[in-house]
Amino acid sequence: MIAFEHVGKRYGGRFEALANLDFRVRRGEMVFLTGHSGAGKSSLLRLLMRLERPSRGRILVAGHDIDRLHHSQVPFYRRQIGVVFQDHQLLFDRSIYHNVALPLEIQGAEPREAARRVRAALDKVGLLHREKALPIELSGGEQQRVGIARAVVNKPSLLLADEPTGNLDPQLSADIMRLFEDFHRIGTTVMIASHDLALIARLRHRTLRLSEGRLVADEEAS
Amino acid sequence: MSRDTSTRRGARAQRPSSGGRWRGWLRHHRAMALDSARRLLRHSLSSLLTMLAIAIALVLPAGLWLTLDGARLLDAELDESATLTVYLQERVGDAEAGRIVEALAAHDGVADTRLITADEGMAEFQQALGLEDALARLPGNPLPASVVIRPDDPSPAAVKRLAGGLEDMAGVEEVRLDLAWLERLGQLAELGRRVGLGLAVLFGLGVLLVVGNTVRLAVENRRQEIEVVTLIGATHAFVRRPFLYSGAWYGLGGGALACLLLTLGGNWLATPIAALAASYGAGFTLPGLGFAGSAILLGCSTLLGWLGAWIAVSRHLAQIRPR
Numbered sequence: 350m351i352a353f354e355h356v357g358k359r360y361g362g363r364f365e366a367l368a369n370l371d372f373r374v375r376r377g378e379m380v381f382l383t384g385h386s387g388a389g390k391s392s393l394l395r396l397l398m399r400l401e402r403p404s405r406g407r408i409l410v411a412g413h414d415i416d417r418l419h420h421s422q423v424p425f426y427r428r429q430i431g432v433v434f435q436d437h438q439l440l441f442d443r444s445i446y447h448n449v450a451l452p453l454e455i456q457g458a459e460p461r462e463a464a465r466r467v468r469a470a471l472d473k474v475g476l477l478h479r480e481k482a483l484p485i486e487l488s489g490g491e492q493q494r495v496g497i498a499r500a501v502v503n504k505p506s507l508l509l510a511d512e513p514t515g516n517l518d519p520q521l522s523a524d525i526m527r528l529f530e531d532f533h534r535i536g537t538t539v540m541i542a543s544h545d546l547a548l549i550a551r552l553r554h555r556t557l558r559l560s561e562g563r564l565v566a567d568e569e570a571s
Numbered sequence: 572m573s574r575d576t577s578t579r580r581g582a583r584a585q586r587p588s589s590g591g592r593w594r595g596w597l598r599h600h601r602a603m604a605l606d607s608a609r610r611l612l613r614h615s616l617s618s619l620l621t622m623l624a625i626a627i628a629l630v631l632p633a634g635l636w637l638t639l640d641g642a643r644l645l646d647a648e649l650d651e652s653a654t655l656t657v658y659l660q661e662r663v664g665d666a667e668a669g670r671i672v673e674a675l676a677a678h679d680g681v682a683d684t685r686l687i688t689a690d691e692g693m694a695e696f697q698q699a700l701g702l703e704d705a706l707a708r709l710p711g712n713p714l715p716a717s718v719v720i721r722p723d724d725p726s727p728a729a730v731k732r733l734a735g736g737l738e739d740m741a742g743v744e745e746v747r748l749d750l751a752w753l754e755r756l757g758q759l760a761e762l763g764r765r766v767g768l769g770l771a772v773l774f775g776l777g778v779l780l781v782v783g784n785t786v787r788l789a790v791e792n793r794r795q796e797i798e799v800v801t802l803i804g805a806t807h808a809f810v811r812r813p814f815l816y817s818g819a820w821y822g823l824g825g826g827a828l829a830c831l832l833l834t835l836g837g838n839w840l841a842t843p844i845a846a847l848a849a850s851y852g853a854g855f856t857l858p859g860l861g862f863a864g865s866a867i868l869l870g871c872s873t874l875l876g877w878l879g880a881w882i883a884v885s886r887h888l889a890q891i892r893p894r
């Protein structure tokens with residue numbers, strides 16, 4: 350599903366955020382990405398979303414070199430990836446329902462079908478009863494779950510999450526990780542960047558460890 | 572492996588058919604047209620001010636155009652009255668004059684003739700100038716007989732050619748044509764047209780700037796939203812759409828206000844213009860916009876609003892990069 354081939358990323362020409370990354374992720378796999386703050390986890394995910402382009406090497410997703418996508422194709426590429434952002438990226442002037450419906454609206458989905466899918470996604474994250482609320486009326490953890498619902502509402506084949514449990518209590522973090530495992534179980538490829546080493550260790554999935562932009566460990570699930 | 576195929580099937584199933592995509596596209600257009608109208612209404616005062624600025628920019632060139640349109644009608648009326656006056660030699664008597672008139676009437680390009688004998692000429696002159704007393708004291712009638720000719724073709728060039736031909740005829744002293752002021756009027760009209768066109772271009776640019784600036788602020792206000800939808804796969808066209816609609820609404824509103832202002836202004840000026848024209852013996856009225864004129868004005872203003880928004884959004888989108 351994902352192949353990094355000797356990928357490097359420099360910001361501003363000299364600072365090397367990522368260096369010589371070389372790994373593959375199989376379709377349907379669930380992978381954790383860890384490392385100290387500033388190790389390059391977000392940078393790696395941004396490369397995958399094609400928000401940044403690699404300074405060297407190639408990134409293949411589903412067999413396509415994403416660096417060669419024409420810029421008019423990039424939106425269509427992004428629609429196939431569900432992303433949970435470190436800072437939620439919700440729209441604060443829209444209800445929860447309309448936030449989750451946004452990817453479907455962008456794709457021009459039929460409203461009745463869209464409504465069905467939005468409700469299903471909200472139900473999955475346990476927020477169906479809050480669909481009319483505004484994001485501001487929700488707690489941080491609830492907002493994070495809205496972000497997850499939005500990421501999965503159009504059934505992406507690849508799900509990326511950047512610190513989805515950032516500042517949540519352990520119980521909630523475990524719940525959210527269980528959600529990702531559910532998507533993994535139905536065949537979605539999942540990649541999660543996280544600091545929470547204790548939680549990662551308990552979940553037993555493949556873990557990529559970054560340090561100063563280099564891949565220092567690639568541990569298969571035990 | 573079985574997991575793989577199910578994912579792929581899932582991915583394929585979510586792609587809408589081309590008919591569905593087309594319907595989705597139309598749906599988004601409708602939604603954005605309504606949504607942008609609603610946004611404009613929510614800030615009705617500032618929207619109204621923007622539209623008023625557009626209207627004011629449109630009223631001047633459109634008003635000038637209407638005036639020129641009126642002048643062209645007047646022009647046609649004046650062409651009708653383009654005449655030549657053929658002065659006969661002083662020695663020509665009334666009988667000979669009759670023969671000359673017949674010869675003139677038979678000349679190519681002459682539509683109509685009217686003889687004014689020396690006496691009639693004197694009488695007309697006295698009446699027109701109110702100088703009965705002074706002229707009565709003259710020893711004889713100093714005026715020659717004359718023939719007023721209406722040409723077939725009233726264009727200045729044809730009239731000039733006709734005059735050249737008539738001048739060589741026997742018994743003709745001089746041919747006078749009142750072309751100078753007709754030509755001057757034509758030049759004035761041409762000048763007006765050019766000024767009008769220049770103003771239209773300049774003020775059209777003004778409309779672009781007004782809409783562009785308003786839309787630029789709107790884009791700035793919705794920056795976060797633009798970033799988010801770009802992150803989750805919105806195309807530039809999708810992001811642009813609501814702003815293009817608000818630009819078009821501004822243009823349409825401004826155009827409608829301009830139509831209103833032009834109608835009100837036309838009514839306000841109608842009475843003095845009619846009085847002024849009457850004093851010159853002309854039937855000049857300022858023509859109204861009419862249905863076609865209003866439609867053209869509304870169409871142009873809507874298009875300008877749309878274009879202004881397009882320029883502003885495109886310039887801005889290039890700068891907005893999602894974090």
Ligand SMILES: Nc1ncnc2c1ncn2[C@@H]1O[C@H](COP(=O)(O)OP(=O)(O)OP(=O)(O)O)[C@@H](O)[C@H]1O
Pocket residue numbers: 360361364366384385386387388389390391392393
């Ligand atoms: N747009 C950018 N321009 C310049 N440097 C950047 C940019 N984005 C990231 N960096 C640098 O790249 C390095 C990796 O950043 P990144 O955000 O990927 O780290 P991270 O592993 O996600 O850290 P954290 O756990 O704190 O989120 C950092 O040193 C950061 O300063």
Ligand SMILES: [Mg+2]
Pocket residue numbers: 390391392435511
């Ligand atoms: Mg990060």
